[in-house]
Amino acid sequence: MSKNLKLKAARAERDMTQKALADAAGVSRQTINAIEQGEYNPTIKLCLTICRALGRTLDELFWEDEENESL
Amino acid sequence: MSKNLKLKAARAERDMTQKALADAAGVSRQTINAIEQGEYNPTIKLCLTICRALGRTLDELFWEDEENESL
DNA sequence: ATATAATGTCAAATATATATTACATCATGT
DNA sequence: ACATGATGTAATATATATTTGACATTATAT
Numbered sequence: 001m002s003k004n005l006k007l008k009a010a011r012a013e014r015d016m017t018q019k020a021l022a023d024a025a026g027v028s029r030q031t032i033n034a035i036e037q038g039e040y041n042p043t044i045k046l047c048l049t050i051c052r053a054l055g056r057t058l059d060e061l062f063w064e065d066e067e068n069e070s071l
Numbered sequence: 072m073s074k075n076l077k078l079k080a081a082r083a084e085r086d087m088t089q090k091a092l093a094d095a096a097g098v099s100r101q102t103i104n105a106i107e108q109g110e111y112n113p114t115i116k117l118c119l120t121i122c123r124a125l126g127r128t129l130d131e132l133f134w135e136d137e138e139n140e141s142l
Numbered sequence: 143a144t145a146t147a148a149t150g151t152c153a154a155a156t157a158t159a160t161a162t163t164a165c166a167t168c169a170t171g172t
Numbered sequence: 173a174c175a176t177g178a179t180g181t182a183a184t185a186t187a188t189a190t191t192t193g194a195c196a197t198t199a200t201a202t
Contacts, residue, residue: 028192030190031191034189040189041192042189043190046190
């Protein structure tokens with residue numbers, strides 16, 4: 001999986017730390033970090049929660065243009 | 072979780088059976104059925120694969136307007 | 143130089159997404 | 173009435189998302 005730099009950027013733009021976003025989304029800091037690092041593949045509900053916490057849409061934060069999918 | 076009728080409708084619009092979509096997405100028919108029935112919470116990668124198979128975006132098929140999130 | 147916050151990462155445990163097999167129901171066609 | 177395809181659902185098994193706790197690193201500030 002590839003890194004999610006759009007998420008990292010959106011978080012930076014809101015001046016939120018990984019921990020702050022994790023708290024807002026109700027998950028652990030490691031989960032946010034792992035998503036940004038592309039180490040795993042969040043569920044759609046978590047993506048939706050993250051989008052709302054950052055005021056972004058799914059397409060803005062999680063759409064990928066082909067690249068690497070393997071499930 | 073609530074049913075995903077947008078997915079069901081998009082599939083119907085393409086005249087694809089659950090099995091056909093499952094094959095296109097590389098998952099089991101039961102997985103597609105469970106997503107449509109709202110029985111679980113797919114990963115973002117699977118959502119992206121489904122979107123591409125149906126020619127839709129994440130926001131079109133998976134955005135939810137508040138309602139029920141519990142993760 | 144030292145303290146502190148933020149981040150990256152690892153290992154072990156738990157929760158849950160997904161697969162597989164199987165069966166019941168509903169619709170459509172013959 | 174029977175066959176067949178599509179769908180809904182259940183049980184068990186496996187893969188993997190997520191948690192927890194801990195430690196190392198990097199940046200920033202004092």
